[in-house]
Amino acid sequence: MARPPRRSAPSTSSGIPWDEVTPAPVVLVTGTEALLAERAVDRVLAQARAADPAVEVTRVSAAGYEGGRLRAVVSPSLFDEPRVVVVEELHAGTDAALADVVDYVAEPAEDVVLVLVHGGGVRGKKALDAIRAAGALVVACDPxxxxxxxxxxxxxxxxxxxxxxxxxxxxxxxxxxxxxxxxxxxxxxxxxxxxxxxxxxxxxxxxxxGRVEATGFKVADAAASGRAGEAVALLRHALATGSDPVPVVAALAAKLRLLAKVAAARGRGLDPARDLGLAPWQVDRARRELVGWTPESLAAAITAVARADAEVKGAGKDPVFAVERAVLRVAEAARG
The missing domain is CATH 1.10.8.60 (Helicase, Ruva Protein; domain 3)
Structure with a gap:
């Protein structure tokens, strides 16, 4: 495997997406979204193996790391195969791990791709700064x-x-x-x-x-559209088949937050999709549903759901009654 060209850090502060990463002398995968981090590492390994099936892959945990381990695994082997070294859990790394990484990135070895995985947090911030300054390819894996x-x-x-x-x-x-x-x-x-x-x-x-999340959103959609009978029927079916009141109330709250955001954006001349990060279909549906709402009725519905949220989490004696009352009050508010 030919030595990948040195690449400088991206111009953006966060880095490139996981599905754009390519092998480089040093690749920093940083962020708290573990799925994206795993995919970034897998993508680098797949590309390295495609370039040379004989590539040697070594994984090193920075947690519990002992000094000198990194230099040992990047040193040329008897047959001088190309290597990919993945240092995991840099956010939990020992002082020796952080020191060895900083020392290494200043002068990376030939025919080695070093992938550093940092799961977020403040631990190792100075090391991260040094890694970026050394020209690492940074991959952003934020939630x-x-x-x-x-x-x-x-x-x-x-x-x-x-x-x-x-x-x-x-x-x-x-x-x-x-x-x-x-x-x-x-x-x-x-x-x-x-x-x-x-x-x-x-x-x-x-x-x-049959998922609780899907059931809860269907109840919330019906209630927010003023269809009280349908909303209660969906709720009773959900509860009878084992759904818990808590996620149903959470779905009601999420629906009302969405309506409030779109309504506020309309009043301030904002674009909900661009400025609030909402999906276009959410904005379209919310605008249709807001036809029957007033600021006062929206506030009343939010208050009713907040009360139900407290009651289903222990403040009330009957969670089922609390969520059904909230559904009815939301549906009533939706009709103005």
Whole structure:
């Protein structure tokens, strides 16, 4: 494997996405989203093996690291094979690990790709600064929190598998599995493997329609649209089949926060998708639902759900009654 060209750090402060990383003398994978960090490392290893199947891969844990270990694993072997060394858990590294890494990156070895994985936090900040200053290729693996970014992530996951979802299918997928990125990725992979054609809301419902998250969002959608009877029926079915009141109340709260954000953006002349990080389909739906709302009714609904949240978490005697009352009050508020 030919020695990769030295690359300077990206011009952005955060770094490049995981799916753009290529082997380099030093690659710094940093951020708290473990799934993306794992993928960045796997991508470097896959490209290194594609370039030379004989590449030697060594993994070193920085936690419990003893001085000199890094120099030992990057030293030329008897047959001088190209090497990839992955130093994991740099955020939990010993002082010796941090010192050896800083010393090494100042003069990287030939035919070695060193991948440093730092899971976030303040530990090792001086070492990170030194690694960046030495010209490491930095890969950003920050949490994906904005709804628009989750939507883009799921779309990209399906595209890599040669599939796509329509707007309703994507919305249903995010509502069912969007809270955890690893779970969302697994759902995309399962749907890509087990179904055919365009992924629709019905496709997602066959696999994930019984999930608590999906059920809670359906209750919240019906209540926010003023459909009290439907909302209560969905709620009672969910509770009868084992759903807990807590995530249902959480879904109601999430729905009202979304409505409040879109309403506030409209009043301030903001673009909710661009300025608030919402997915376009969320904005479109919220605008339709806001037709029956007033600022006063929205405030009243938020107050009712906040009360229910406290009651289902121990402040009340009957969690089922608390969540049903909240659903009814939200539906009443939605009708103005």
């Amino acid at each position: 994906i929190k904005r709804e628009a970014d989750k939507s883009a992530f799921a779309t990209a996951e399906l595209r890599r598998a040669g599939r796509r979802a329509d707007a309703s299918g994507l919305r249903a997928l995010l509502e069912a599995c969007g809270a955890d990125l690893r779970e969302l990725a697994a759902a995309c992979q399962q749907l890509a493997a087990d179904t055919s054609g365009v992924i629709t809301e019905q496709t997602v419902a066959r696999y994930y329609g």
